[in-house]
Amino acid sequence: MNMPFPSREQVESIRKNYPPGTRVMLNNMNDPYSPVESGTRGTVRYVDDAGTLAVAWDNGRCLSLIPGEDSFRKLTQQEIAQEQGMKMGGDGAVSIRLISTEQLRRMGDQEGLVLQGCGGDLQEWVDGINEILAQEGILKKGAGFEEAYTFRHDGLTCMLFPFKENMELDMGKLAIWRLASYSTFGGTWLSDYVPNRLGGFIQERENVPKRIKPDCPLIGEDGNIFHIMGIASEALRENGMQEQAEEMRSRIFQCQSYDSALSIIGDYVNITAKEQAEELSMEMN
Numbered sequence: 001m002n003m004p005f006p007s008r009e010q011v012e013s014i015r016k017n018y019p020p021g022t023r024v025m026l027n028n029m030n031d032p033y034s035p036v037e038s039g040t041r042g043t044v045r046y047v048d049d050a051g052t053l054a055v056a057w058d059n060g061r062c063l064s065l066i067p068g069e070d071s072f073r074k075l076t077q078q079e080i081a082q083e084q085g086m087k088m089g090g091d092g093a094v095s096i097r098l099i100s101t102e103q104l105r106r107m108g109d110q111e112g113l114v115l116q117g118c119g120g121d122l123q124e125w126v127d128g129i130n131e132i133l134a135q136e137g138i139l140k141k142g143a144g145f146e147e148a149y150t151f152r153h154d155g156l157t158c159m160l161f162p163f164k165e166n167m168e169l170d171m172g173k174l175a176i177w178r179l180a181s182y183s184t185f186g187g188t189w190l191s192d193y194v195p196n197r198l199g200g201f202i203q204e205r206e207n208v209p210k211r212i213k214p215d216c217p218l219i220g221e222d223g224n225i226f227h228i229m230g231i232a233s234e235a236l237r238e239n240g241m242q243e244q245a246e247e248m249r250s251r252i253f254q255c256q257s258y259d260s261a262l263s264i265i266g267d268y269v270n271i272t273a274k275e276q277a278e279e280l281s282m283e284m285n
Contacts, residue, residue, distance in 0.1 A: 108201035116186030143168035216269035
């Protein structure tokens with residue numbers, strides 16, 4: 001089956017609208033295997049010759065966007081400003097960083113205060129919380145949160161105020177304030193929020209063996225590069241490597257020669273002969 005390609009003019013139009021560095025948000029991905037979660041944000045790396053957008057998603061994934069198949073949009077200037085916003089507060093600059101819920105689930109070694117339903121100007125939230133906690137005697141000796149995170153979940157904008165080592169913070173008073181103000185701020189600890197709302201922390205496992213490249217019987221197949229790429233992609237998907245299949249495809253569309261395309265395929269699969277695959281199948285049976 002031939003792969004449909006947009007015209008050169010259409011590709012150039014996509015490249016003009018989505019230059020490298022463009023921030024995008026996914027509405028919905030038409031991928032039956034392992035789609036990126038709706039609402040995830042990412043940065044466009046490049047647009048290949050097929051008009052596909054290679055995106056570095058904020059949650060670490062790398063699946064590409066296909067115009068006409070996937071639903072997505074650019075971030076507004078206000079959203080970009082919120083992501084990059086820096087404002088003076090207290091004795092220094094307060095940084096607000098946008099993160100995904102998956103990144104939040106990887107913070108098992110941290111603790112902090114999570115506030116839910118933080119609408120409006122996020123900088124005002126940071127300044128306001130610092131001021132309130134200082135007045136309540138919770139933040140002591142001029143201390144304040146110099147860093148905060150924001151994320152979206154269940155339609156709500158939430159904020160995480162991480163506890164830093166040696167931070168002058170009265171945890172007993174903060175616990176009482178959190179309970180007393182719950183109806184207003186929805187405050188909870190990070191260690192409670194993630195297990196109760198996000199399914200728990202993702203444990204970083206050590207000494208996990210690297211995933212080996214799957215065998216792929218390409219020697220003796222039709223030499224058409226798209227035919228070969230399809231076989232290699234199917235081998236990756238069968239081994240639970242959908243993201244690698246998408247990444248391989250994007251790299252092939254970017255390369256300039258047949259030999260380069262074969263080399264890229266070899267980065268993802270072990271190229272074998274049909275006879276080897278048949279012998280292995282007989283041994284397993």
